[in-house]
Amino acid sequence: MNDTWHVPGYAEVDVLGTGGFGRVVLAKHEASGKMAAIKYLRAEFLADARIADGFRREAWLLSGVRSRHVVRLFDFVESPQGAALVMEAVPGVSLRALLVAENVLPPEAALAILKGSLLGLADAHAAGVVHRDYKPGNVLVSREGESKLVDFGLATLDGHNGLTAGSPAYMAPEQWAGHPGRPATDVYAATCVFYQCITGRRPFEADTSEQLRTLHGGAPVPLEAVPEAVRPLIARGMAKDPAWRPATADAFVTELEAVARKAYGKNWEKRGWKRLATSAAALTALTPLALLTAAGTAAAPVAAAGAGAGVTATGTGTGLTAVMAGKIAIAVAILGGLVAGGLVIFPPGDDDPPAPPAAAAALSVAVQTLSGRDPALPISHELQYPQVSGGPDAAVRQRINDVLRAPVDKRLKTVRDAVADPSTLERIREEGETPALRSSARVLRQTPGLLSVRYDHDLDSTVLGHTTWRFPEALSVDLTTGRVLGPQDVFRPEILTAAGMRTLTQRLTPHAKNGFCTVPTVTGAGDPERQVGMDAADRPGGGDHVPAATFGFTETGAEFEILWYELGCASAAGNETVALPYAELDDLLQPKFLTMLGKTAPAASSTPPPTSARPGAGTTYTNARFGFTTQVPPGYTASPSVPEDGEGMRFTNAALGATLTVWGTNNSGGLKPAEKLAQLVAAVEGNDGRVTFRSADADGYTASGYHGDGRIFYEHEASGAGSAAGLSWIYPAEHKTELDKPVTDTVKAFKPGDLSRPH
Template sequence: MSDGRDMTGAPSGASGALWRLPGFTEVRELGAGAQGRVVLARHDEGGGPVAIKYLARRDGDVPEVERLRDEAAMLSRVTDEHVVRLYRFVTSRHGAALVMEAVDGVSLGRLLAETAPLEPEAALAILKGSLLGLAAAHAVGVVHRDYKPANVVVRGDGLSKLIDFGIAAPAGEGSRSGTPAYMAPEQWRGEAASPATDVYAATCVFFECVTGDRPFRAEAAAGLMHRHLNEEVPVEDVPERLRDLVARGMAKEPGARPPGAEAFVAELESAAAEAYGADWERRGVRALAVAAVALAALFPLGAAAIGSGGAAVGVSAAGAASAAGSGVGAGAVSGGAAAGGGVMAATGAKVAVAVGAATVVAAGGGTAAYVAADRGEEPAVRPVAAVSTLNQSTPLPGRPALQVQNAQFIRISGLPDADLLRRVNTALRAPLDQAIQGLRRQVTGPVFGEANRPRCATVGSRAAVRYSGPRLVSVLYEFETRTCSVADEQPGFKGAVNVDLRTGRALTAADIFRDLGPNGLAALTRVMPDIGDAQRDCLPGGRLRRADLEPAQAGGAPIQVVFTRERAELTLVAPGLACGTFVVWPVPYSGIMNLIKPEVAALLPGASPSPERT
């Protein structure tokens, strides 16, 4: 994302409608209104299609532009295949422009208008894809607050994508913004929004998908508020095997719902597999693909080229009127969106444009152009990482039972190969299993004799997914163990694991780095930030050793590598009195990628940025 300062050479005083970003060739105007216009364009360097929303600038609107800038910065952090990408936010004296991803598909609102109710497997596939998009936003502290059918695109391959973050906000911010039919009780009360707020809205939409009607209806907003706040969810309208899922997702109090979208995905997959078999998602995605492609035929085709590939683009007044009249993307500026505006605020136009054997639509919110096309490809299923909890008690002869209490670990679902899935999940849970075995050895070993027998033996953990991609998952654990013997209590410690989803192997430091000899370690030390005395105390002799990253014996290294979306982190996992605990050396990918083996670099989020991102 970048700012631009009058880069266009437009004449002084030119209106926002005439302003064009350099580096993009405009193909077609998709919509225009009082605030500006939305166009389909081609990125000259990369050649890919993008949607550009131009906002006209007026005297005195500096605070509004700055608010847009802040919101764009927030949304640019959400990088996930299930969320429309915001590539660039540019301002000049003529206006502001948002460069966004051009997404293949048709709105879920339109699809429901034509085909509701959906088969349960198709409705579950929609819910899963949307939850994955919401989870990506939640991971960076963003709550959507306006999830509804108009803000979901169903692509021609049957997968879905979340659009329009017009009233998105940091978690914890409260307001009554939203679309009334899908607003959670806490939104109606003006309380703080949280990931559980989006879970409620997503479950409302799932209810509509699977039943053909919204969970609550009323003639006026006051009646709708009363029903969302007080009435039981009509789960009897939902297929019996999915009723518990709906009841959980639409619980009146946020604390009674799954805490976020990622946790809800795990519950969804378990319920779906139990109700409809292991192949439910494949069937659901195929059904959605058929529905989306069938809907594309409702719009006329035309002829105009996008890019050198010659994908055809055309427009018909009849098609545009049809799209607008039928409500494609309708409601994108309903409720608080109309009042609050935002990065994805509306231009006030609904336009349909045919692209090749497909359809490009500018939603009422002007958030993106999206194209429906049947490529004949098998739908890809992205693995999902979710938190699970272990509680168990193991008798120990002559010792108190070993208690595992609320120990979190990460598990993956969605891999088609059952044996690979087993290996991946075994590797992801290994740090917890090692911590359990370590405590068992401690309390049954010679350290504790009869005179100082431990009064308890408990272990717990917190697990966080630091990065989850299609080929790699990186997890950080925090452990706490207790023996109820004050003199022997230990501070908490950490563990990390990076699992290659192609092989199921946990990657060691030797797997990750090109060279762990003196030269490689010296290069790695140079890119580690200087944290002063703490670094010198944490690194014996003031330098990094191979044993710090990969000791010969089992039990983990004191410094382990964790991957995130933005950087790699060298994390001190073993407590030490000399430098304190949990020291982290953050290293941007730009500084470390040349030290990482190419086959591992290919798995990382910083390795191969999209050529369309500017």
């Protein structure tokens, strides 16, 4: 066996190309004078059962495809001396050659080429064949205004596995993973090529196959580079999940035509081919087949040379056609490549990706839109989710994109599960409706270390018409690790307690449109109603003391996406976004998280902003260390107060001569509440003051009266096994009337925090 073997009855005219597995020649059928392209398998590979079987499979699959948009197979010849595919030789140039000459094609022209090759794919899909290697080099553009699909060397039957192979720049995520070929796999590759046609570059570019695998698997398509009119078409065709792409090439053609007519008018295809005519004709005129025809030597015989690969007939000149073949990729792509790790990597120049930029770009964010209909259920969907690209670490980028995609995947599954319920599905069909699922995504804040995102989910359906199907949610992602940031990453430990969640509730309450609702108590004892709060542990089933809402971060503060019906309010209350400014939030947050937000973390003894900065409105102060909370009236300025083994804050209104002090201390002295009360009484009376009320038990003490200078005082401290927290008021008696309500309000609102442990 040697490479001088030729298919009997054909005279070789020119060598069109060579590759790792074989060569492609232009040949004349001696009996009819018709030209053919013959793809030979190298002799040494006939002994390799896997390669030889693949060559036979290509012939078998191609023989089953009948389409004017697919290059025809005339014959498959196999003998002990060699094997060859005899195929139609069509005057034309590959799309790759056209892109080399033009770089960027007008959208109508690119759409026209895409449509023709998609029709070829559709005919292949109808025959149960998946191409798996759609790329510019495998699309032939003829001078008659047609595009044809060539080279089924990597094709498989629909749903069957083949070698994990292809051209990396155009391979779908499932193809990288070695999953069975399906029509949607070809749709993805065709969309990649269309993207390249209208932008002049491939959607994803990298210097290694592993990097390309990551980009195709998780990076968003950079849609900003393409005309807005065709962005939905590209987003749909390049969806990461094959279930979200058009199921077949034929279905994609339908969508393509609708987009093209809307964007470019009813004559878009005619204009597209007209724009291609000049370039295609000029390049076709330089192909070996056209040169031979023009020289009048198309029927000239070629004698096989004993030691050569073939000698061109007189009148054509080996040099001319060889040079042109080297410059222009013509009708039939070469089945050649290097097998590396189970992945066929085609040699440079055959649609391989170019070298990447010198340095990886910083992470950028783009919102992707996926739309379509469920193939099995009456559901339509239009879903947005952010995706990131760039950055130095492909694995981190993949994790980020996975978590950013997760909310819409979960939402789609929830609706699918609901509609799939037999009783629900029956009602939907009776109504004749198609529930329409929509999700919009919005980036709230991005810093070098953080991305915070909000999703708004909606559902148009009369059957599934309850308000609980429409809600917002938010999440924040650590851009250095790709991890979703939970409450433990965001809030200080003392805030993730029952007292801390009460503090959060109190701070959010004034910002909610109608405050937090009240609900009846279960036992009926005590207060007939209780106010709901932000503590997830209060919900049925209990759990950790974390916010019972998702939350995201903006330039000015946090947005809590509160679903009132989940907190126990009437379901008619729906949901609400409650914004809490950083001025009321910073002291609740972890210092590390504040740094991620690009803010300076407050000191351990955090000082809240002076309430005088917010005239006419009070504020809530929570101590980050001890977790106690108090309400501060408007017009008071803050300064630190530091008791022994503790921490506190003093709020003063100079105009009224009033002072509110709050504190937390560790019970290092071991004094009981009654003993502390006795010390207070002794100090007041020792300075000519008078105590008018006193009370003490195991949980704390309370006292009020007059100091020796006539000022009124009130003091209360709550005590636990590990720490204590308290507040006191001192103010002139002449202002008693105007201070009665503020004092009462702060006493009622005071929450001591977690007293079970020292801080």
